Amino acid sequence: MRLDGLIRLHRWRVEERRRELAEAERREAQLRAQLKALEAELAAERALAEAASVSGGDYAAYAASVRQRQNALSAPLDEVARLRQQAEEALAAAFRELKTYELAEANRLARARQAAARREQSVLDEVARNMLRRGERGG
Numbered sequence: 001m002r003l004d005g006l007i008r009l010h011r012w013r014v015e016e017r018r019r020e021l022a023e024a025e026r027r028e029a030q031l032r033a034q035l036k037a038l039e040a041e042l043a044a045e046r047a048l049a050e051a052a053s054v055s056g057g058d059y060a061a062y063a064a065s066v067r068q069r070q071n072a073l074s075a076p077l078d079e080v081a082r083l084r085q086q087a088e089e090a091l092a093a094a095f096r097e098l099k100t101y102e103l104a105e106a107n108r109l110a111r112a113r114q115a116a117a118r119r120e121q122s123v124l125d126e127v128a129r130n131m132l133r134r135g136e137r138g139g
Contacts, residue, residue, distance in 0.1 A: 007101050010098035013094045024084035035074075038066055046059065
């Protein structure tokens with residue numbers, strides 16, 4: 001039984017899982033960058049407010065607005081992190097399954113090579129026996 005088709009299918013599945021993982025990682029990095037940008041924006045505004053002696057109420061309102069946006073990003077970030085974890089697990093499972101089929105195919109090929117070598121040796125042994133018999137009769 002040839003496993004080439006199954007191996008190709010599972011390689012495709014591994015690549016698909018890698019793409020899914022890469023997309024989840026990209027999305028997670030994007031959300032983390034947005035959170036970091038909000039933190040930097042908040043720090044810059046705080047510094048401006050302190051330097052300009054702007055009333056605390058203006059900055060407090062702005063800070064509350066930024067915190068709301070941060071909180072709004074936190075839930076999707078948690079979801080994407082969960083999806084990334086699932087994608088990592090799916091990739092690992094797909095890879096294990098692929099390796100199972102690749103190992104089975106490698107074992108099958110090794111057994112086929114051994115069988116061919118035994119057949120070849122059997123033919124060579126038969127040729128040697130025939131040559132020996134001819135030598136005994138002729139001599």
